Amino acid sequence: MVRAAIVGYGNIGKASYEALEAAKDMEIAGVVLRDKTKAQEKGVPAGATVVEDIRELNSVDVALLCIPSLSVPNANEKNAAAHLLALGINTIDSFDVHGDAMLNLCEKLDTAGKKHNSVAIIGAGWDPGIDSMIRGIFEFSAPRGLTYTNFGPGMSMGHTVAVKAIEGVKNALSVTVPLGQGLHRRMVYIELHAGHEFSEVSARIKKDPYFVKDETHVMQVEDVSALQDMGHGVHMERKGVSGAADNQLFTFDMRINNPALTAQIMVAAARASLRQGAGCYTLPEIPIAHMLPVTREELIRRFV
């Protein structure tokens, strides 16, 4: 059995609990909260062990970091990945900032993991995550060509947080709608703080770096919470060339509950972490077989 700790208990933490409970080869070591008196309010099941320091839990193999992305690399956060790796605990996160931030995190955790003989798997969600794997499969199958990743329709966490930070916004929801070729429309629904003019707030949103490059529509509503659902999706497509054959067409499409899928992928990565050498990995660097609870014989019979 793989013993996993859940660090943080928002949407992803709750979904991780459910995914771990459903996995026959995994065991929940406990839930780590900043303030364990809040366990009930956060919805942690009554039977769960709740601690404020992961070292209070027995023999944790791996920690699922269900904390905000920006806390994962933050040295001031006591549950940051590097600190847990230093305790010899593998870490799984769904860090979602592409590019330099991902590269920097990877280098930092690779060093920490190699020093303390532990394994970090980063970006273990759906994008980055399984979409990254699919982009890789698409490209080695048809190395010349174009891949488009089209998100939604679904709530964008990043854009929603960005809108909420804008002056005059009381509550917000930003929905991403795919327009094709990797272009997206942003549908922004806001509640206003008293004393603010809608047209001015709307103009501020459209000028925000998160929105300035995309077609953005802002609408005022009475109750943002009435619009929220956790469904999301992606439509990926590649048209390319294999050898000398043009017009090789590939598509990958999914319609999913966002936190449930993210948590499920983190659980699969937790399993895989025990089969990697010390260091840091992204999903395309891990064999798919390691993410499944199967022997080689089962793998070949059921999947190959």
Add this chain to the structure above:
Amino acid sequence: MVRAAIVGYGNIGKASYEALEAAKDMEIAGVVLRDKTKAQEKGVPAGATVVEDIRELNSVDVALLCIPSLSVPNANEKNAAAHLLALGINTIDSFDVHGDAMLNLCEKLDTAGKKHNSVAIIGAGWDPGIDSMIRGIFEFSAPRGLTYTNFGPGMSMGHTVAVKAIEGVKNALSVTVPLGQGLHRRMVYIELHAGHEFSEVSARIKKDPYFVKDETHVMQVEDVSALQDMGHGVHMERKGVSGAADNQLFTFDMRINNPALTAQIMVAAARASLRQGAGCYTLPEIPIAHMLPVTREELIRRFV
């Protein structure tokens, strides 16, 4: 540069040549034929080195086995995978018999590879191959549920060969048509040998083990070659559960030139073979990153 030999020069051999030529990190060591006087007739490019024994080629890292599937494990075939592994040459095949045959091949080549410090990658095509990877991603993303693999429309090599072996058949083409839920219709087009009754030949085809379980339609045509095209496809779907969230929906679809895709995947596997420890692997056991000609930094920037 990875130096690759092409063993056999049918559709897959020719497509492998094209895929290797297009790959900047690969070099063609030469083409291995049973009878090298047939090189021109088979369409081997004039500039290529052609030999009858792979040992005549300089420093071959990896051999692409573009020979019939059943020759790959055949000890009497001098280019069988195990014989080349014994020479210290990695082997890539697109062996396509699922189940026991694949398991047996894997065990045998694992032993040969470990003994001679070489690597075999088996079933490196699209099914088995990238479809196997996708089935794995689908299942770790939603562990409870059903996956269906729907093939076609496109020519089935295995079924076409089976029809050609039936008494009275002069030439044949068997096209696979998807009916959904992994069920398939077989459309069989045949030219008859003189003196044979269509109804009798048709009845024999429908009773053949390759066809007896599927809805099969047999039609007589004047010229089978006029119907042939190398296009094929697959539509895979999974509906399943991530954690406690039902109705997670995934689809993967492709429309492709069959030998070109198979060869391109074999070339990617050839690249990956140099990054594995000795032994035998199927595609879900290999990190996707190893199949791409990228550094870790490029991988993270472009795919993650």
